[in-house]
Amino acid sequence: ATGASTADLAIVLIDARQGVLRQTRRHSIIASLLGIRHIVLAVNKIDLVGFDKAVFERIVADYAQFSRELGFQSIVSIPMSARYGDNVTGRSDKTEWYSGPTLIEHLETVSVDEAAVELPFRFPVQYVNRPNLDFRGFAGTIASGSVSPGDEVVV
Known part of the structure; x- marks a missing residue:
């Protein structure tokens, strides 16, 4: 799904x-x-x-x-x-x-x-990348809204 x-x-x-x-x-x-x-x-x-x-x-x-x-x-x-x-x-x-x-x-x-960009930012996480204990990355696709460098994102 x-x-x-x-x-x-x-x-x-x-x-x-x-x-x-x-x-x-x-x-x-x-x-x-x-x-x-x-x-x-x-x-x-x-x-x-x-x-x-x-x-x-x-x-x-x-x-x-x-x-x-x-x-x-x-x-x-x-x-x-x-x-x-x-x-x-x-x-x-x-x-x-x-x-x-x-x-x-x-x-x-x-x-x-097509107005999904105007909705709140939503990013369903499909994969968590953790190559070591000091880093955690998240992969997925933006479902709605937008994000810019410097924006605070809560996971």
Whole structure:
């Protein structure tokens, strides 16, 4: 979860033949706990259910009911076939009933919180480097805010 701890968006991949599984719910709860606010519900293998709109809508409704309490800011659901590229990079003529974006279109245009620099300084420590007793270094990625030389930092 180290990389996911700084993510703004998560792609939840669902097999159209199986629907929302326990693992889907678990991954969504983890995403919520990590503070991820934007979800792409990628309903994959839609080709294996005959590009059936009803199957897609049932999965979307099931996920919406479950995820209502998780605090996601946005959930964009996309019917797709990764194997054939349907609604991945280009619009599929087999899902004429779907008017939303392709996966790539959405990823390139989704609005995420870019005001993190205005928040208080947060630096999740991912590694402590202590080559000897006189030195202790900390490695990680700035999650929010900013720091300048001379600023006091509390660990």
